[in-house]
Amino acid sequence: MPSMIQTVGLKKSFGDTEVIKGIDAQVEKGQVIVVIGPSGGGKSTFLRMLNMLEQPTAGSVFFEGEDITHLPTNKLDTVREKMGMVFQSFNLFPNMNVLANVTLAPQRVKKTGAAAANEQGQQLLEQVGLADKADAFPASLSGGQQQRVAIARALAMDPDVMLFDEPTSALDPEMVGEVLKVMQALAKAGMTMVVVTHEMGFARQVADQVWFMDGGVLAEKGTPEQIFDHPKNERTKSFLAKVLVQ
Amino acid sequence: MKGKHWLVKLLIWCSMLITLTTAISISQTQNVQAAANDNSLAAIKKKGTIVMGTSPDYPPYEFLVNNKPVGMDIAIGKQIAKDLGVKLVVKQMDFDALLVGLETHKIDMVLSAMSPTPERKQSVDFSEPYYFSGQSIIINKADKEIYKNYKSFYNKKVGAQTGSLQYDLVKKQIKGAKLTGLTKVTDLIIALKTHKIDGLVAESAVATAYVKNNPDLVVINGGFDLTDTGDGTAIAFAKNSTSLVTAVNKTITKIKQQKLTTKYLADAGKSLKVNVADTSMWSYRSYFIKGIGYTLLISLVGVVLGVLLGTLLALCRLGSIAPLKWLATGYVEFIRGTPLMIQVMFLYFGLNIPALTAGMVGVAMNSGAYVAEYIRGGIDSVAKGQTEAARSLGLSSKDTLRYVIMPQALKIIWPSLGNEFISLIKESSIVSVIGVTDIIYQLRLVQAATYKGIAPYAVAMVIYFVLVFGLTRLLNFAERKMQHA
Numbered sequence: 001m002p003s004m005i006q007t008v009g010l011k012k013s014f015g016d017t018e019v020i021k022g023i024d025a026q027v028e029k030g031q032v033i034v035v036i037g038p039s040g041g042g043k044s045t046f047l048r049m050l051n052m053l054e055q056p057t058a059g060s061v062f063f064e065g066e067d068i069t070h071l072p073t074n075k076l077d078t079v080r081e082k083m084g085m086v087f088q089s090f091n092l093f094p095n096m097n098v099l100a101n102v103t104l105a106p107q108r109v110k111k112t113g114a115a116a117a118n119e120q121g122q123q124l125l126e127q128v129g130l131a132d133k134a135d136a137f138p139a140s141l142s143g144g145q146q147q148r149v150a151i152a153r154a155l156a157m158d159p160d161v162m163l164f165d166e167p168t169s170a171l172d173p174e175m176v177g178e179v180l181k182v183m184q185a186l187a188k189a190g191m192t193m194v195v196v197t198h199e200m201g202f203a204r205q206v207a208d209q210v211w212f213m214d215g216g217v218l219a220e221k222g223t224p225e226q227i228f229d230h231p232k233n234e235r236t237k238s239f240l241a242k243v244l245v246q
Numbered sequence: 247m248k249g250k251h252w253l254v255k256l257l258i259w260c261s262m263l264i265t266l267t268t269a270i271s272i273s274q275t276q277n278v279q280a281a282a283n284d285n286s287l288a289a290i291k292k293k294g295t296i297v298m299g300t301s302p303d304y305p306p307y308e309f310l311v312n313n314k315p316v317g318m319d320i321a322i323g324k325q326i327a328k329d330l331g332v333k334l335v336v337k338q339m340d341f342d343a344l345l346v347g348l349e350t351h352k353i354d355m356v357l358s359a360m361s362p363t364p365e366r367k368q369s370v371d372f373s374e375p376y377y378f379s380g381q382s383i384i385i386n387k388a389d390k391e392i393y394k395n396y397k398s399f400y401n402k403k404v405g406a407q408t409g410s411l412q413y414d415l416v417k418k419q420i421k422g423a424k425l426t427g428l429t430k431v432t433d434l435i436i437a438l439k440t441h442k443i444d445g446l447v448a449e450s451a452v453a454t455a456y457v458k459n460n461p462d463l464v465v466i467n468g469g470f471d472l473t474d475t476g477d478g479t480a481i482a483f484a485k486n487s488t489s490l491v492t493a494v495n496k497t498i499t500k501i502k503q504q505k506l507t508t509k510y511l512a513d514a515g516k517s518l519k520v521n522v523a524d525t526s527m528w529s530y531r532s533y534f535i536k537g538i539g540y541t542l543l544i545s546l547v548g549v550v551l552g553v554l555l556g557t558l559l560a561l562c563r564l565g566s567i568a569p570l571k572w573l574a575t576g577y578v579e580f581i582r583g584t585p586l587m588i589q590v591m592f593l594y595f596g597l598n599i600p601a602l603t604a605g606m607v608g609v610a611m612n613s614g615a616y617v618a619e620y621i622r623g624g625i626d627s628v629a630k631g632q633t634e635a636a637r638s639l640g641l642s643s644k645d646t647l648r649y650v651i652m653p654q655a656l657k658i659i660w661p662s663l664g665n666e667f668i669s670l671i672k673e674s675s676i677v678s679v680i681g682v683t684d685i686i687y688q689l690r691l692v693q694a695a696t697y698k699g700i701a702p703y704a705v706a707m708v709i710y711f712v713l714v715f716g717l718t719r720l721l722n723f724a725e726r727k728m729q730h731a
Binding site for chain 1: 629631632634635636637638639640641642643645649650653654657
């Protein structure tokens with residue numbers, strides 16, 4: 001059985017600067033991968049290449065065995081419905097209410113009927129603890145609430161994998177917990193997840209594998225115990241020394 | 247934007263442009279053909295109508311009573327049509343536009359108190375003159391002692407109708423004159439009464455008619471040297487219409503023999519009295535109402551088509567198909583870089599499109615270029631994360647645009663679109679130059695009919711203000727509704 005996601009020799013340059021310098025990695029079904037590393041190390045760019053929000057300069061991305069690197073737009077849409085994505089800045093659609101945010105894609109892409117989509121939307125909102133906010137507009141929600149809606153929105157497409165791009169970095173500290181809790185529950189339910197984050201506690205508790213990225217390469221990967229308690233790479237050690245001091 | 251039916255729409259747009267260019271070349275070839283062989287008379291008879299162009303602000307030659315052109319020239323036109331056995335159609339145009347109208351075959355003949363000057367003879371054919379009238383100068387009554395004839399106006403401020411024989415006379419014979427040229431005699435009369443000019447040169451018959459209706463003015467004999475100016479008034483035809491000119495000359499000979507012009511002028515005098523009997527603006531309300539209708543029609547069509555065109559152009563510019571991008575950018579830059587008036591005149595004269603259609607299309611094409619920039623700006627200003635979020639959910643680029651980007655962009659664009667509509671209402675006044683009967687055009691007619699210069703301006707201003715102010719309130723209301731949503 002092919003890996004859920006596999007990257008082969010993945011590279012990305014912006015102009016003359018090469019930010020990803022060749023990454024070979026696999027994400028298996030049901031795995032929770034947490035990507036950590038210093039800012040500017042290429043974590044987000046790497047994650048965004050997994051669903052082609054960034055076009056790789058070289059190398060390939062395989063999703064469920066299919067090379068998606070050079071798919072035409074309409075085929076890529078079909079792949080993207082199976083890869084949910086959650087952004088640092090939530091990116092809820094401000095022109096529609098919470099429920100409409102969640103039900104838009106199922107209705108337009110999967111052609112789900114309005115009634116069925118609404119029912120599913122309500123369930124998902126309940127799952128993230130926001131059933132009472134269905135009619136609210138995004139602008140009236142707190143950051144933590146918005147991010148939980150964004151998670152529900154991505155789940156509405158019933159994806160095979162969820163990509164999280166620093167989901168708690170834009171949140172006030174007191175709201176980080178409510179979002180991590182939702183993510184933790186997802187992981188427990190068996191969702192395949194790739195999470196770029198600075199939350200070391202979450203990485204240690206939830207991750208099956210922790211990947212340490214620095215300078216555009218996957219410097220080290222292993223179980224949370226290996227990475228956090230017995231790091232081998234010097235750069236991993238110095239990074240962890242800095243972040244774990246607090 | 248990469249989807250197939252976007253491509254189809256864009257192809258349609260391209261083919262429209264190509265049709266446009268073809269139309270230009272066809273209309274040009276037609277001109278050449280017309281010059282090659284003279285079937286002018288046969289063509290008129292075959293058509294069954296003869297279209298006469300005139301600028302009806304020149305009593306007693308041509309003016310309007312109850313919105314219908316009357317006067318000596320109209321009566322002559324009727325006689326000609328009758329003798330040719332065809333129907334007469336009268337088309338109203340600015341005096342400046344009449345000869346262009348002949349060249350582009352919008353009209354078959356010009357009967358508008360036109361003198362057959364050597365310059366004009368180079369581009370059109372003339373009949374025999376049908377009427378001889380001296381050239382006079384209108385002055386303020388108070389200045390009666392100062393001005394005796396044209397020589398008294400050396401180094402003074404003199405007015406004349408643009409493109410007229412009188413304009414040339416002033417230029418050639420009144421030494422050092424500061425010449426003010428305006429399109430409308432009615433405006434020149436205002437200029438005279440408000441002392442912007444010291445005298446106004448006009449046909450004697452016209453001068454007399456105006457003075458009769460303005461007790462503050464008097465008319466003096468110009469005393470110009472008229473030997474090489476082609477004195478008298480004649481009918482103009484397109485070049486190489488010898489057969490038509492010969493036929494019309496027969497009618498003119500008859501008119502001269504029977505001294506019909508005397509009768510025509512007497513009739514015109516009676517009509518004039520009807521006009522000046524009641525010169526209150528209220529009694530001319532039907533003129534203004536018609537004008538409002540056309541102004542609103544043109545602005546509305548202009549803004550609706552403009553938004554459609556603008557959206558298409560904006561999508562072309564934002565899209566990824568390079569040739570369409572260049573085409574749309576070129577269009578926007580070209581339209582924004584040329585005056586609306588010339589665009590409208592080009593459509594009307596150059597492409598032979600009917601006046602109202604040319605006006606609406608011109609305004610829409612112009613507005614489209616501006617709207618395209620508003621829309622492009624609006625779409626650009628929606629955060630990039632919105633597109634990413636939508637696309638990562640599997641939404642197509644079309645759905646992303648329709649459900650996510652456009653609703654947000656529209657909120658940003660709305661005030662600019664409102665402004666565009668408002669400025670269209672005002673800018674559409676340009677279409678009066680090709681004879682579309684909008685508010686400005688109607689205002690000219692009322693001026694000509696009532697001999698009142700200022701009052702119709704005031705009325706038109708109030709009308710424009712009420713229209714625009716009402717619309718602004720309406721748009722603000724809609725904007726508030728949208729912001730709440």
